[in-house]
Amino acid sequence: xxxxxxxxxxxxxxxxxxxxxxxxxxxxxxxxxxxxxxxxxxxxxxxxxxxxxxxxxxxxxxxxxxxxxxxxxxxxxxxxxxxxxxxxxxxxxxxxxxxxxxxxxxx
Amino acid sequence: xxxxxxxxxxxxxxxxxxxxxxxxxxxxxxxxxxxxxxxxxxxxxxxxxxxxxxxxxxxxxxxxxxxxxxxxxxxxxxxxxxxxxxxxxxxxxxxxxxxxxxxxxxxxxxxxxxx
Numbered sequence: 001x002x003x004x005x006x007x008x009x010x011x012x013x014x015x016x017x018x019x020x021x022x023x024x025x026x027x028x029x030x031x032x033x034x035x036x037x038x039x040x041x042x043x044x045x046x047x048x049x050x051x052x053x054x055x056x057x058x059x060x061x062x063x064x065x066x067x068x069x070x071x072x073x074x075x076x077x078x079x080x081x082x083x084x085x086x087x088x089x090x091x092x093x094x095x096x097x098x099x100x101x102x103x104x105x106x107x
Numbered sequence: 108x109x110x111x112x113x114x115x116x117x118x119x120x121x122x123x124x125x126x127x128x129x130x131x132x133x134x135x136x137x138x139x140x141x142x143x144x145x146x147x148x149x150x151x152x153x154x155x156x157x158x159x160x161x162x163x164x165x166x167x168x169x170x171x172x173x174x175x176x177x178x179x180x181x182x183x184x185x186x187x188x189x190x191x192x193x194x195x196x197x198x199x200x201x202x203x204x205x206x207x208x209x210x211x212x213x214x215x216x217x218x219x220x221x222x
Contacts (some may be wrong), residue, residue, distance in 0.1 A: 032209050043110075044150075044197065044213040086150065090209030093163045095140070097150035 002027050004089045006098035013077050014106050021072040021101045023061075023087030032090035033063055033070040036097070039083045047085070048072070057081070077105045109134065111214035113198050119220045125186040128217045132179050132200030138162075139181040140211060141173060144195040153196075156181055185219075193221045 003026040013019055025031060033050040048056050050063040050070060061072045070087060082105045087098040112131045120126050132139050141153040152165040156175035173183040179200075185192055195218050199211035 034209060043215050044199075046210055046212075049210065088209070093155070094152050094165070095209045095211060096152060097142075099149035 002031075002089055002091055002094065002096045004087050004096055004098035006085075006087055006101050008101045009099070010102045010104065012104040012106065015079055016076050019072075019074045019077045019081070019103065019105075021085050021087075021103065023070045023072065023098060025068050025070065025087070025089045027068075027089055027091050029091055033061070034088040034090065034095075035059070035061055035070075035072050036086045036088055037083050038086070044086070077103075079105050079107055081105050111198055111200050111212055113196075113214040113217050115217060116215065117218045117220075119222060120188050121222055122188055122190060124188050125184060126188060126219060127182050127184045128196055128198075128219070130181045130183075130198030130200075130214060132181070132198075133202070133212055136200035136202045136212070137179050138201045139175055139179065140199045140201070141181070141183050142197040142199065143167075144197055144216070145193075150197070153183065188221045190221050193219060195219075 005024045007022055035048040036044050037047040038044045048061050059074045061070050063070050084100050084102050086100045089096045114129045138157045140155040143151045154164045154173050155162050159175045170186045175181045195216040197216045198214045201211045
């Protein structure tokens with residue numbers, strides 16, 4: 001079965017601190033992993049996809065198949081990073097989301 | 108291009124009633140997916156339509172149904188509403204010609220409250 005686990009409901013850091021939002025997945029096939037973000041009063045939008053191995057807004061995420069993880073990282077958090085972050089797994093023609101982690105960045 | 112639009116944005120219904128929500132995808136997108144978002148369960152996949160055919164369905168009861176029209180617009184219907192159906196219903200569209208694209212563009216959602 002497809003499953004995505006985000007163990008932290010809330011992550012609070014100060015501006016300039018490193019951030020790591022955890023995501024673990026369960027899937028028997030070859031997954032496609034994504035991070036979606038929802039800023040306050042905005043719609044859910046795609047942040048990163050593992051296939052492109054890109055850095056967006058300073059965020060990166062590496063797929064670790066051995067640990068079945070796809071953690072989202074940023075070396076120096078900014079206040080504008082405060083948002084709800086969802087890890088998502090694409091497979092078997094479905095996109096399955098984790099329950100989300102709220103990131104709060106304090107000044 | 109205009110983004111995904113959903114109507115209505117807010118809806119209040121009574122238990123036992125039925126409701127229809129509408130979604131217009133981004134122009135050129137032929138795949139439309141629906142999700143239910145609640146504080147307790149997060150985002151849960153309802154179903155996905157492509158070229159007027161339902162290609163995939165999540166684990167929701169038969170009271171939840173949908174359809175897609177030839178212009179790719181989609182509707183979802185919930186019959187015999189229950190209090191637990193109160194949620195934000197999100198629609199997302201994607202552009203793959205065939206297969207499934209997991210890179211989805213979301214609408215603002217319809218907030219359904221069942222009293």
